[in-house]
Amino acid sequence: MILFVLTKFLPFTIIRDNYLPFPTLFFPMIFDPITVCNMELQNRFVRSATHESMAEEDGTPTSRLGDLYEELAKSEVGLIITGYSCVLPGGQSDSNQQGIYDDCFIEPYRKITGMVHRYRSKIVLQIVHGGRQADVSEEYPAPIAPSAVKNGCSGAVPKEMSEEEILKLIEAFTEAAVRAKKAGFDGVQLHCAHGFLLSNFISPYTNRRTDRWGGSVENRARIITEIVRRIKEETGDNFPILVKMNATDGFKSGTAKAELGLGISHAVETAKLLEKAGVCAIEVSGGISEAGGVTIKTAISSPANEAYFKEYSKMIKNAVNIPVILVGGIRSLSIMEELLENEFADLISMSRAFISEPDLVLKLKSGEAKKARCVSCNLCFDPRGIGCNFEFDHS
Numbered sequence: 001m002i003l004f005v006l007t008k009f010l011p012f013t014i015i016r017d018n019y020l021p022f023p024t025l026f027f028p029m030i031f032d033p034i035t036v037c038n039m040e041l042q043n044r045f046v047r048s049a050t051h052e053s054m055a056e057e058d059g060t061p062t063s064r065l066g067d068l069y070e071e072l073a074k075s076e077v078g079l080i081i082t083g084y085s086c087v088l089p090g091g092q093s094d095s096n097q098q099g100i101y102d103d104c105f106i107e108p109y110r111k112i113t114g115m116v117h118r119y120r121s122k123i124v125l126q127i128v129h130g131g132r133q134a135d136v137s138e139e140y141p142a143p144i145a146p147s148a149v150k151n152g153c154s155g156a157v158p159k160e161m162s163e164e165e166i167l168k169l170i171e172a173f174t175e176a177a178v179r180a181k182k183a184g185f186d187g188v189q190l191h192c193a194h195g196f197l198l199s200n201f202i203s204p205y206t207n208r209r210t211d212r213w214g215g216s217v218e219n220r221a222r223i224i225t226e227i228v229r230r231i232k233e234e235t236g237d238n239f240p241i242l243v244k245m246n247a248t249d250g251f252k253s254g255t256a257k258a259e260l261g262l263g264i265s266h267a268v269e270t271a272k273l274l275e276k277a278g279v280c281a282i283e284v285s286g287g288i289s290e291a292g293g294v295t296i297k298t299a300i301s302s303p304a305n306e307a308y309f310k311e312y313s314k315m316i317k318n319a320v321n322i323p324v325i326l327v328g329g330i331r332s333l334s335i336m337e338e339l340l341e342n343e344f345a346d347l348i349s350m351s352r353a354f355i356s357e358p359d360l361v362l363k364l365k366s367g368e369a370k371k372a373r374c375v376s377c378n379l380c381f382d383p384r385g386i387g388c389n390f391e392f393d394h395s
């Protein structure tokens with residue numbers, strides 16, 4: 001009776017979000033299985049790639065990483081994307097990042113994928129080179145990039161890559177994917193976002209080349225489409241290749257950098273080219289370090305601030321036929337469901353919320369929580385290993 005009165009006089013979404021239990025009944029899409037790139041996922045939750053600061057100095061994955069991924073798998077995260085894993089030494093952008101630049105990494109990763117596969121989750125390795133934002137050291141004094149455009153944050157001027165270096169990089173990504181497959185990963189994600197090397201190529205701000213690797217959208221995407229072609233040659237057509245890409249460099253509109261930078265229309269064209277090349281899912285993100293806090297926004301204090309790249313993912317989703325994954329400030333179950341219902345994305349990806357609560361999916365599924373407790377303070381960045389360092393008031 002109460003239910004009848006409620007449903008008669010109040011909009012369904014208000015009732016659903018505030019009164020009704022049984023989340024799997026009333027939020028059917030987010031808990032619904034989906035097949036993405038031949039991977040059968042138990043639901044639409046994705047753990048977005050998150051550099052955990054838990055690898056050895058040379059990039060060897062540790063048992064702490066295995067324990068973390070196992071906990072996410074046990075807690076029913078449909079798809080786990082690992083933290084940033086370097087395809088070449090010198091490609092790190094922070095300390096204790098994972099590596100995949102040598103066969104010696106295969107065995108330790110195999111242990112980790114085995115732990116995850118005891119559950120129903122899938123695990124994909126994110127493969128990366130830091131490019132213009134890579135750390136400099138005595139051994140690697142200058143970062144590499146498509147063009148020598150000074151990094152406004154670090155002041156470093158990267159070295160423009162030669163044709164030979166570009167071809168070597170394509171092979172390094174290919175070998176990394178082959179190792180990932182041998183180590184038991186369900187696929188790889190090419191990191192083409194956030195100002196690292198592959199996103200440096202996509203962006204006209206960081207790519208000023210006039211050869212076949214620069215200029216038109218197609219030329220700027222060529223390094224990625226070539227990597228996809230080579231990975232497919234070496235691993236076959238059934239090994240999933242996902243991409244995380246920027247929809248924007250994130251510069252303040254009206255500025256000279258914004259004029260030059262990657263905008264959504266070029267991002268949409270790039271996404272179409274990636275689909276054509278054989279990429280089987282696209283995660284939509286944005287921002288490069290020089291543009292400020294665009295990628296990992298703080299103070300997501302209300303539902304209105306959530307899903308800050310959703311308009312971009314909708315535009316990309318409208319242009320491609322492969323699944324689109326949305327990341328960036330998503331916290332509430334009702335928002336997740338709305339994003340799926342209204343076709344902003346096919347899957348929901350989160351990073352910080354899973355740092356704070358690795359068991360978030362279980363809490364949302366049981367009705368114990370309606371939203372993540374994450375307050376987006378960014379205190380989770382911790383060189384000793386990621387963790388939620390916000391002091392919650394439990395009084």
Ligand SMILES: Cc1cc2nc3c(=O)[nH]c(=O)nc-3n(C[C@H](O)[C@H](O)[C@H](O)COP(=O)(O)O)c2cc1C
Nearest residue numbers: 048049050051083084296327328329350351352381
């Ligand atoms: C500690 C930390 C490490 C991150 N490391 C990576 C990374 O290795 N690769 C990547 O693509 N994004 C990385 N990100 C960005 C997240 O994947 C995500 O795009 C961003 O945090 C916004 O999503 P959220 O609001 O759910 O945290 C990282 C974010 C955090 C907080």
